[in-house]
Amino acid sequence: MKTSIIEKAKVVIDKNRWQAENQAINNKIKAFEDEKFKTLYQDYMAKMIEASKNNEVLSTDVKNLKEEYLKRLKVLGINSIEPDYTCKKCNDSGFVNGNYCSCLIKEVNNILKKESGFDKFESFDEVNFQVFNNAEYMKKLYQKMQKWCHSNFDKNIIYIAGDTGVGKTHLIKCMANELINLNHVVFFTSSFSMHQDFVKSYSTKDLDEKNALIDKYLNCEFLFIDDLGTELRQYNITINYLYQVINERKIKKLPTIITSNLNLDEIKDYYDERISSRIIDKSSSICVYINGEDIRLKNIKK
Ligand SMILES: [Zn+2]
Numbered sequence: 001m002k003t004s005i006i007e008k009a010k011v012v013i014d015k016n017r018w019q020a021e022n023q024a025i026n027n028k029i030k031a032f033e034d035e036k037f038k039t040l041y042q043d044y045m046a047k048m049i050e051a052s053k054n055n056e057v058l059s060t061d062v063k064n065l066k067e068e069y070l071k072r073l074k075v076l077g078i079n080s081i082e083p084d085y086t087c088k089k090c091n092d093s094g095f096v097n098g099n100y101c102s103c104l105i106k107e108v109n110n111i112l113k114k115e116s117g118f119d120k121f122e123s124f125d126e127v128n129f130q131v132f133n134n135a136e137y138m139k140k141l142y143q144k145m146q147k148w149c150h151s152n153f154d155k156n157i158i159y160i161a162g163d164t165g166v167g168k169t170h171l172i173k174c175m176a177n178e179l180i181n182l183n184h185v186v187f188f189t190s191s192f193s194m195h196q197d198f199v200k201s202y203s204t205k206d207l208d209e210k211n212a213l214i215d216k217y218l219n220c221e222f223l224f225i226d227d228l229g230t231e232l233r234q235y236n237i238t239i240n241y242l243y244q245v246i247n248e249r250k251i252k253k254l255p256t257i258i259t260s261n262l263n264l265d266e267i268k269d270y271y272d273e274r275i276s277s278r279i280i281d282k283s284s285s286i287c288v289y290i291n292g293e294d295i296r297l298k299n300i301k302k
Contacts, residue, residue, distance in 0.1 A: 040069040199234065229270055
């Protein structure tokens with residue numbers, strides 16, 4: 001998991017802790033304005049300190065004092081003078097016995113989802129295969145892709161081809177969700193907007209800007225490219241940049257997931273041999289073709 005993401009999640013958890021502790025301090029200040037509460041509380045604290053000094057078991061006397069000051073708090077309309085932490089497991093510290101607390105992991109997940117570029121996620125557990133005319137094939141394909149999400153990613157290019165509306169984007173939304181739940185960092189782009197960044201990067205003279213524009217495509221942990229082939233192709237720009245992205249990610253063993261209307265023969269014609277050979281390379285790619293009917297109007301969820 002990336003340290004920067006954990007740090008961002010920690011900011012949220014720390015904020016919860018500060019808020020709970022600040023609220024407790026404010027409540028205490030307010031409660032102390034009441035003389036009756038103040039006396040009860042101070043008596044209680046003095047007896048507590050004495051008991052702990054002498055290693056004594058707390059007497060009913062002390063317990064009664066606590067009950068009384070709690071009753072008085074209620075009368076004053078104050079909830080508690082102890083911090084009311086959001087997570088009772090770690091008291092909003094983010095850690096339990098040196099391990100990440102589930103609240104921190106959950107926050108990491110929220111951030112990964114927000115930063116992924118996906119507008120919406122789907123779950124492998126909620127797919128209704130009945131909407132597909134090729135249900136058995138789709139079931140196997142979904143299972144294969146779910147298994148891949150838990151693999152060591154030796155196969156680092158996933159190419160999902162098929163006509164519009166056969167369920168390609170739904171499938172990759174399930175994959176992104178699964179990967180994020182495993183705390184991976186995913187980035188989603190449409191081929192169209194990636195191409196716009198290629199053009200900007202090509203056009204600018206500022207070297208830092210040139211690199212910054214394509215950095216996320218080259219270096220993000222998992223890159224999802226939706227609808228490859230629908231961009232406004234400009235031969236010298238599209239092909240060189242796309243080759244750079246696919247080739248560098250392959251060398252760095254960073255997974256790239258692509259959906260496209262183009263089948264494997266068409267990629268070669270539409271782009272070039274270098275790009276198609278990287279994508280088709282059987283040793284490190286999984287290429288599938290979905291031969292189905294348009295299911296966009298059918299409810300794909302259970
Ligand atoms: Zn926690």
